[in-house]
Amino acid sequence: AQSVTQLDSQVPVFEEAPVELRCNYSSSVSVYLFWYVQYPNQGLQLLLKYLSGSTLVESINGFEAEFNKSQTSFHLRKPSVHISDTAEYFCAVSEANNLFFGTGTRLTIIP
């Protein structure tokens, strides 16, 4: 089974500073990769996904993630964060009919 690692459980960042949330997965077989976001007291929402093609994928609110097959990574980045980005972010990897989630990274924006 897949193992999804998000090494940083909490990341504090100053407003308008850049951020990178790290995600590594265990298997190099063909997988689909996702980032989900959970705002306080809500369910998860899809932020972006990689299925195939260009290794750089973008979301509508300025986040981007790059698929790196050799490093089995799918790190999430944003060049300038806002208060509204405060949330918990989950990396997920699908294999067969299972979707495996990481343990999550809580992003806190400091005004």
Next chain:
Amino acid sequence: NAGVTQTPKFQVLKTGQSMTLQCAQDMNHEYMSWYRQDPGMGLRLIHYSVGAGITDQGEVPNGYNVSRSTTEDFPLRLLSAAPSQTSVYFCASAFSVAEKLFFGSGTQLSVL
């Protein structure tokens, strides 16, 4: 279009009681799944279904049963609740596991 509807939002059980968490979607999704979310452990897949009449186990299936008699509904049954099942439960659906998962609003379950 209601999306994914989960009920109840909150539930308190005593050890040994049984209950069913309801999940319904109106998007004609074939794939449905149940997750539990625990602090520091992310979301873990309990059971999933790829269509009516087809279910399978996820990472943590023990103590839970599911059935999928219709495309719309995917209830999760706790047969004999244990304190270790205290968690937040999410139902999710999608056209397939490679597509965007739509999540319900969650059920906070406490087992005393």
